[in-house]
Amino acid sequence: MDTLALEATQPKKAQNGAVAAAPGPPTPAKRKPAKKTKKAVVFFEVEILDAKTKDKLCFLDKVGKILPSFSLHGKSLKDEDVLQHLPVGTTATFYFRDLGAQISWVTVFLTEYAGPLLIYLMFYFRVPFIYAPKYDFTTSKHWVVHLACMCHSFHYVKRLLETLFVHRFSHGTMPLRNIFKNCTYYWGFAAWMAYYINHPLYTPPTYGEQQIRLALTVFLFCQIGNFSIHIALRNLRPPGSKTRKIPYPTKNPFTWIFLLVSCPNYTYELGSWLGFTLMTQCLPVAFFTLVGFIQMTVWAKGKHRSYLKEFRDYPTLRSPILPFIL
Amino acid sequence: MSAPAMGTRKTAHTDSSNKKKKGPGTLAIAYLVIYNVVMTAGWLVIAVGLVRAYLARGSYHGLYYSIEKPLKFFQTGALLEILHCAVGIVPSSVVLTGFQVMSRVFLTWAVTHSVREVQSEDSVLLFVVAWTVTEIIRYSFYTFSLLNHLPYLIKWARYTFFVVLYPMGVAGELLTIYAALPYVQKTGLYSITLPNNYNFSFDYHTFLILVMISYIPLFPQLYFHMIRQRKKVLGHVEEYSKVE
Numbered sequence: 001m002d003t004l005a006l007e008a009t010q011p012k013k014a015q016n017g018a019v020a021a022a023p024g025p026p027t028p029a030k031r032k033p034a035k036k037t038k039k040a041v042v043f044f045e046v047e048i049l050d051a052k053t054k055d056k057l058c059f060l061d062k063v064g065k066i067l068p069s070f071s072l073h074g075k076s077l078k079d080e081d082v083l084q085h086l087p088v089g090t091t092a093t094f095y096f097r098d099l100g101a102q103i104s105w106v107t108v109f110l111t112e113y114a115g116p117l118l119i120y121l122m123f124y125f126r127v128p129f130i131y132a133p134k135y136d137f138t139t140s141k142h143w144v145v146h147l148a149c150m151c152h153s154f155h156y157v158k159r160l161l162e163t164l165f166v167h168r169f170s171h172g173t174m175p176l177r178n179i180f181k182n183c184t185y186y187w188g189f190a191a192w193m194a195y196y197i198n199h200p201l202y203t204p205p206t207y208g209e210q211q212i213r214l215a216l217t218v219f220l221f222c223q224i225g226n227f228s229i230h231i232a233l234r235n236l237r238p239p240g241s242k243t244r245k246i247p248y249p250t251k252n253p254f255t256w257i258f259l260l261v262s263c264p265n266y267t268y269e270l271g272s273w274l275g276f277t278l279m280t281q282c283l284p285v286a287f288f289t290l291v292g293f294i295q296m297t298v299w300a301k302g303k304h305r306s307y308l309k310e311f312r313d314y315p316t317l318r319s320p321i322l323p324f325i326l
Numbered sequence: 327m328s329a330p331a332m333g334t335r336k337t338a339h340t341d342s343s344n345k346k347k348k349g350p351g352t353l354a355i356a357y358l359v360i361y362n363v364v365m366t367a368g369w370l371v372i373a374v375g376l377v378r379a380y381l382a383r384g385s386y387h388g389l390y391y392s393i394e395k396p397l398k399f400f401q402t403g404a405l406l407e408i409l410h411c412a413v414g415i416v417p418s419s420v421v422l423t424g425f426q427v428m429s430r431v432f433l434t435w436a437v438t439h440s441v442r443e444v445q446s447e448d449s450v451l452l453f454v455v456a457w458t459v460t461e462i463i464r465y466s467f468y469t470f471s472l473l474n475h476l477p478y479l480i481k482w483a484r485y486t487f488f489v490v491l492y493p494m495g496v497a498g499e500l501l502t503i504y505a506a507l508p509y510v511q512k513t514g515l516y517s518i519t520l521p522n523n524y525n526f527s528f529d530y531h532t533f534l535i536l537v538m539i540s541y542i543p544l545f546p547q548l549y550f551h552m553i554r555q556r557k558k559v560l561g562h563v564e565e566y567s568k569v570e
Contacts, residue, residue, distance in 0.1 A: 196527070201520040283526035 116190030123194035219275030368400035453498030
């Protein structure tokens with residue numbers, strides 16, 4: 001904590017009316033030789049408490065510019081916040097919360113997406129111990145199974161590349177336990193779906209080529225749509241920043257859905273998986289689509305609410321995830 | 327069903343029911359009292375039925391058949407408790423309550439009812455007796471709590487009997503599921519095989535085994551939670567009596 005205590009300096013006389021209100025009781029023990037600066041410096045008294053127990057963790061009696069990643073009045077501060085610019089006087093109380101073990105968003109995304117990619121391929125190539133030994137390393141006789149593998153793999157490769165090159169994350173990290181939860185979800189479902197699609201007793205869709213063609217069209221359309229939205233969202237935010245702006249339709253027709261929906265990335269994602277469900281006519285895929293849809297709806301509603309709270313002029317025609325419906 | 331709008335008026339039941347801001351209104355409390363009285367009565371009917379059948383037959387075997395219908399009716403009726411939590415007139419977690427009720431309903435219908443051959447097993451009697459005693463105490467506990475006149479005996483019973491009844495019930499349940507396994511495998515009950523148009527399969531036999539395995543992490547957690555609750559609830563009273 002001592003690393004936070006900066007050089008204790010005498011408050012300089014005000015130059016432009018930037019009053020340096022002298023902090024409370026003098027602490028001669030902490031004085032260090034004053035640094036001569038010409039500018040007026042405002043110093044702060046900072047009290048740091050544990051957010052839960054309100055125990056005083058430390059008291060900083062003379063603080064200059066400091067970048068706390070704590071919370072103030074119940075609202076979390078950002079890493080970039082500067083003490084001087086916060087709406088406080090020269091005495092501030094910060095609440096410190098231990099977030100527990102953390103892991104970076106990028107790491108989590110890469111891990112949770114690499115799993116399905118590899119796991120599906122293991123089932124596709126009928127690696128031993130999954131199906132009966134006579135099927136080891138054989139390939140399905142149905143062409144839709146090859147198509148499904150290509151689509152599934154394409155989807156997750158796209159996600160991995162987007163994680164590396166497209167997305168601009170608001171938060172650096174998330175709680176460590178999320179990686180176990182998320183990987184169980186993605187990897188588990190991938191294995192479950194892949195098992196049936198690549199099974200020797202797999203039954204192709206009832207309406208054959210017609211159904212598969214329609215499904216593929218929907219899938220590709222939504223993949224392009226989803227990618228377009230990711231690019232549009234990325235472009236809202238300068239590199240390395242965490243600004244938040246209202247997304248609007250761009251020249252790309254796939255983004256025109258922004259007129260009706262707050263989170264079209266989720267809308268397109270749902271569409272992709274509906275396409276994949278139709279293509280494979282596989283109940284586990286339908287389950288996966290349903291569960292994903294429920295989760296994305298929760299996220300979309302939350303995001304929609306944040307938009308409404310943050311921006312007074314947020315377009316009223318928009319729904320969170322499904323135009324006019326949800 | 328619930329009338330939270332009336333909750334703003336202070337009722338005599340506010341301490342006993344819950345500490346939530348909204349809390350059940352008077353109408354909700356009346357409904358809950360009726361619900362809990364009916365359930366207490368229902369499980370008493372089952373208890374009496376068991377005793378009478380035992381006395382009539384002179385043996386413990388095959389008592390399930392004499393209480394099959396009320397058991398199914400009142401155990402299934404407990405599904406309403408999930409609704410009570412969802413609507414907010416009972417301050418418990420929907421997920422937790424849902425889980426507990428569903429596991430009972432699962433045992434009643436998907437195992438005991440569905441696999442006729444286990445109905446004559448003694449393990450069925452084991453869990454039926456455990457459930458019956460537990461539920462009579464539990465529902466009378468709720469009834470008296472809602473009426474703000476909870477006899478210490480009932481509170482003590484609710485937080486003490488489980489120590490024996492819980493393991494007894496679990497043993498009965500596990501033995502019953504285990505007994506059902508060979509019949510499920512033989513008949514392929516509730517199972518779907520490949521190939522089929524929806525490319526899905528389900529093996530009920532494997533599923534039952536997984537259910538049995540799930541008792542291993544779940545039972546200790548629930549059991550020790552109740553032990554902790556017991557210390558909290560009954561512990562306080564001992565302190566107060568010492569102060570007196």
